Amino acid sequence: MPHPAALTGSLGKRSNLSLLDFHGIAGAVCRSLTASKDGPSLYDVCDPVLQSYQGGDAHLGQFYRTALGNPPLRALLRRTGLPALKDGERLAGLRAALLAARDEPAPDWAAVGAPVAALMDDLGVRHPAPPAAGAPGRPPDLAEIERVIRLTGAHLLHSFRRNGFIPTYAAFNLIGDPDIGGREMLMALTGLNARGYKNSTLLFSLARIFIAHSPARALINPPWRGIAEPMWEPVQIRHRSAYYDAFFTEALLGLIESGLASPGEAAAARHAIAEMVEFCLKTSAEEVPSQDGATVNVITALAPGKHPRFSRFFAQIKQDLGFGIYVPDCDTTACAFSAATQAGSDDPILGQPLVDFYRGYQVRAGANEPRVTVPLNDHIDYEGGVVTWIDNLRGERPYGNDLDPTLNLDILEVSFRNLKRWKIIETPQRLETLHRIIAFQQKLVESGAFKNPRSHIYYLPELYSAYFGRCYAAFVALPLTAQRIIDPHNLFALIRARVLGYVKDELIAHEMNPFDAALALMALAHLDAEPSSFTPALHCIVQQLGEGGRKGPYKAYEWNKMKTPTRILVGGPEVTSAFVLIALALARKRMAGA
Template identity: 75%
Template sequence: MTLHSIAGAAFRALTARKDGPSLYDVCDPLLLKYAGGDPHLGKFYRTALGNPALRPLLRRTGLSELRDEPKLRALRAALRQARDDETPDWAAIGAPVAELLDTIELNHPRPRAAPPPARAPDLARIDGAIRSCGEHLLKSFGRNGFIPTYAAFNLIGDPDLRGREMAMALTGLNSRGYKNSTLLFNLARTFIARSPARALVNPPWKGIAEPMWEPMQIRHRSAYYDAFFTEALLSFVETGLASADQAGASRRAIADMVEFCLATSREEVRAHDGAAFNVITALAPLPHPRFSKFFAQIKQDLGFGIYVPDCDTTACSFSAATQAGCTDPILDQPLLDFYAGYQVTAGANEPKVTVPLNDNIDYEGGVVTWIDNLEGERPFGNDLDPTLNLDILEVSFRNLARWKVLETPARLKTVQRIIGFQKRLAASGAFADPRSHIYYLPELYCAYFGRCYAAFIALPPAAQRAIDPDDSFDYIRGRVLAYVQTELTAHEMNAFDAALALIALGHLGAAPATFTAALHCIVGGLGEGGRHGPFKAYEWNKMKTPTRILVGGPEVTSAFVLMGLALARKAMMEARA
């Protein structure tokens, strides 16, 4: 977005003709100052929505339907109940907000078709990009003592979260603070989407993954991120392009990140049969996430005080540690025994899936996201994400012998039910629908399926047949490859999209000729990150509640580009041999 367009959008927002009560006309009398009731609702309103930065942009945006006095009274009554009731009726509270939310129009990106370039870039340019990304990751680790990732709020929200889905969240989440933030963020979405400020909050972009150009980004560290940075640095060393000093620095960084995953972020929980398990928490206690003091307080004020372990962070941390050759006894735990207690059975989705935002898919056989801590807390309720389930399969394949999966019928059945869940997703085509995914893009699902497939085909043929007797993996491979080749790489991409395409194509054994468009996109974009790194920050994963919260960063882009280019380079060199 150019400075001229930013200035124009800001001017239009500041001078818009007011056509009904604004967000602040509705909420200020109720939430700026009050005694009694839930203090968090007002604190959240003042911090997130009533702050001096946002107020000027939205103060002239009014909703014409709220000139209808009964509608305005109903909305204010709902906010009053959320503020004052000891046990609020969240379905009733959410109804007037859901009605407003359904008036806005939001769509997923629709990139234009793009003809493929005639030939791939020279190998020297690919090698140069790999070296740039590897150097960026190592310099960042050396400067910070870790490789940071960033979170950024997009207040316009997610296109898949409409009034119906907001109601699901309000009734399915467990934390009152999280319900408060979901309610108010979604109320604000209506005003933002119908304001000229929309162009500032949600400008257009090239490709699928959203660039993280919001001015306020929260730097932090998590075991989930460290696991993937570990895989990226392992990939860098394996290319042979790292210097001796860089290879040594990579190994030291890998050892530190594996330690952060398995020791610093370790948390004991109870399996459904009462057995003790050590899992990996999504966000370790302070000071380990490395928030600034300012953002640590903001996090509390916004209602994100409690984080619990999750199945995905645990799977990815175990996988990265396994690939790094770690021998920590925690890896001997057969995670499949634990995951089985979080696996959904057809017709029995409750109480496992309490926030079914993607109820367009069949959950049978899938494993839910969040793990109850020892106190039984689960602030986010629970949901079920397809990509997470690929990570569970991938770590199970890497630890097949260690966990005696083939020798233990219950563990093998757990794996096969997850595979069945994935096959139905592919057969229906739902894997390509953004609504089917809670935390990821369909394009990232394709890359992660490639990663999972690579671990599967590395197994002995007899083990492959025992796990997948009806060739489900081959079937899913065909569907994913077709999507990547005919949809993703056939349209305009940004560097992150292109990296995901290469990871999928490389792991799934596609012909090197199919890499050309993605390679040109990456090599042509090298340097776009300016002083922040070789590439810009893009959306890696996201939250849909309480609003659209993107997670990524320039280091994340470097990691994924490095892994994608390394796979492409290997395939191209093998084809030339």
């Protein structure tokens, strides 16, 4: 899951650059530098308040100077003015809000954010809407599919051998997320706990307004193919997390199971899997309080010390910008336990019945619903869902809390894999916890909300579909008697039909990039769709092989994201290879069976 650790002061942004784009980029830069200024700029507003001062909250000014006042961004935005701020009273109100955020020991964050929210109505940031695509005539040959499996597997193994781990990258998008408007920004300001995170959310939101009205928007926010957002290579922050290691473990298990790895590659894959499982369960383990007063070992997304493998430069910037406190999360814990279970680990940590711990973080309408303090997706019914962030031993909760549907699929999946170990069917309270999560998913899917990007905090609807397929596969692998007890109303069949309909009728019927195609293929293969439906996704994956150039078989795309403090993306060339490998291995197995 993405983390605000990915923050720097650069212009990190998506791009599908080619030589043909050069003139467009140069034009955007030229227009930004020579624009006719109409109203106060970001720097006219903020410099008098935040550039240099004594007392108050030092972090707000430090963040402004590092993230927004850096020379490249200042050059691009210095001639972008807002006509609305030519109103002297409105400009004074905005500066007064910034002064309150700077100087007051406990600011009224709703009041601080109000003048910024009032300027966010016309940002014009929208989700991708890919055009319809014609169906390719035939699927690729089996030899082509197997070649891609071998190449992506070799890419992961080479990366592990070169780095000592398989890296993932983060970059951020200053134009922000389409789902974050003024209302949602105020939710974040009032629901987040860490003051540094509130500061960054406030200032990034203010910067978004100027970027949206600047010629620099064309440079910072160019179009792309498909749904998952490509990541601009020059501005990516390499790091390591147990969440990522868990999915790289699953990918290498798929490579071994495919039988396409050479003996040397299979041995290297087993070694990497063992190392990554240890990183998940040992290095990244953290003791936290449970709701019954005991303590539980969970998995933190960013291990302490040197383990996240940030460069010294980015580690210092991260610290300077106020992102020094991290807490574990429910998703990383579920995925790490699942990967370790699939790898055959017998580590004692896996004996903990996580479902008991998750019950304490499960929303009950009218009882603990205020646990969701940042309800960015409040159009969905939270009843039965489990929230994201876990309080550490010191009781810190810097990000407040939110609730993501895909995370809840991962909780179901790890519970199915550990059904006997955790005695879920034999323990009524544990079984009820699963029943309530399944009912939460049923309401989400029946309403159609799962297809709405706004419903998802950290993911895209296409990734929800792929992860439901992963969850469904773990479910149908259970004995029929267990399936009937867990799902007496046959809700999984209902959800499967709706998700398949979305993937077939919407996702693969439109233009895709290779990451989109891999997620679609994962869903189709896991959900037992007819192999003939695989063709568009297979065609896209095989045709785009080599797009990554020197970095790998494929480019870096958005795997997951943070919507605040701005749109932070996490992915990487290795991530794309991992998902392509998993998807093709599943599809190949289904096609052979058919």
